[in-house]
Amino acid sequence: MTNQVHVKKDELTTTQIVHASDAPLADSAVRLAIESFSVTANNVTYAVIGDMFGYWNFFPAPDGMGIVPMWGHARVVESNCPDIAVGERVYGYLPMADTLDVIPGNISKSGFIDTAAHRQPMSPIYNQYARLAADPEHDPAREAERMIYGPLFKTGFLIEYFMRGEGWFGAEQVVLTSASSKTAMGLAAVAKQNSPQVKRIGLTSAGNVAFVEGTGLYDAVLAYDDIGSLEVVTTVSVDFAGSAQILARLHHHFSDQLKYSCMVGVTHVGERGGMGDPGLPGTKPTLFFAPDHAQALFKELGPQGAGAAIGASWGYFLGAVDGAIAIDRRKGLEAAREAYLATLAGKADPAVGIVIEP
Numbered sequence: 001m002t003n004q005v006h007v008k009k010d011e012l013t014t015t016q017i018v019h020a021s022d023a024p025l026a027d028s029a030v031r032l033a034i035e036s037f038s039v040t041a042n043n044v045t046y047a048v049i050g051d052m053f054g055y056w057n058f059f060p061a062p063d064g065m066g067i068v069p070m071w072g073h074a075r076v077v078e079s080n081c082p083d084i085a086v087g088e089r090v091y092g093y094l095p096m097a098d099t100l101d102v103i104p105g106n107i108s109k110s111g112f113i114d115t116a117a118h119r120q121p122m123s124p125i126y127n128q129y130a131r132l133a134a135d136p137e138h139d140p141a142r143e144a145e146r147m148i149y150g151p152l153f154k155t156g157f158l159i160e161y162f163m164r165g166e167g168w169f170g171a172e173q174v175v176l177t178s179a180s181s182k183t184a185m186g187l188a189a190v191a192k193q194n195s196p197q198v199k200r201i202g203l204t205s206a207g208n209v210a211f212v213e214g215t216g217l218y219d220a221v222l223a224y225d226d227i228g229s230l231e232v233v234t235t236v237s238v239d240f241a242g243s244a245q246i247l248a249r250l251h252h253h254f255s256d257q258l259k260y261s262c263m264v265g266v267t268h269v270g271e272r273g274g275m276g277d278p279g280l281p282g283t284k285p286t287l288f289f290a291p292d293h294a295q296a297l298f299k300e301l302g303p304q305g306a307g308a309a310i311g312a313s314w315g316y317f318l319g320a321v322d323g324a325i326a327i328d329r330r331k332g333l334e335a336a337r338e339a340y341l342a343t344l345a346g347k348a349d350p351a352v353g354i355v356i357e358p
Contacts, residue, residue, distance in 0.1 A: 037072025038147035059095035092129035123291035148353040156186025169259035173199035178240035180350035188217035258282035
């Protein structure tokens, strides 16, 4: 029996848990029992822009419905692939469900890709699975942190790498919205490590100011109501909130001094829309699509060089955020559904990292 959480694509608050009989395992396929995954604002972003970037296509659902992708760990419980053994554990892109069938290809000691036909049109970054027995990033004591922070941290790493490659567009400071989000924290940590000359300013809701200040990752932390008090100097903004209102306030405040406007996530779901407003002063907002930048990074540095660069910053980041959040482990897909809805509504506590064990 397979259990899945389905979300109505055009009404993201409508969800249901669906039960289905397992189909026979296909030739060369492997069946994964999902052990754990995290629920973060990143998953909400996958749902919000699911049609735009094909996120709904990874794990098919009936017409009008979708399955939100997650990052987590799974164990092989059935295998028709001679190179993958029952009992082996993997890490990668998983559905909000308790099982997943994959067709391993490009198999190496450290990983494989899912070659299922329906997944090939999307970015290959999401089709890779790490085999934990030989995965250099795997730390048994840090599995929760990898699920909660890992994908978000890598997006933050890629943003910093891109900005640094562009000389930060000549900016003296970077303003990050939704500064309590894990992707913003990742960017702030990597910028603190690799671009300390650029002032890091975090914007967050009034209730999160103390938490964000406590991370020590920002030079200054302000509530959204205080945007008007920001010094008008050459600036780049990185918008994780996805609020048209907040973005417009930043553009109007900095005007021509805003040298680059980067849009990444969507944490303020109810306020999204209008982000491409041609009437905004300053530079035009540009959407950051992490998989494209990841491929550019690996092309420029090679797999070994890119892995070493990410690994060095990952270690620094883990040290910087050690103890910043409490791990909250919850059992069952109903808990996953509830955590997704709370995160979608903006009610998730940034000081808590949610791990679901289906």
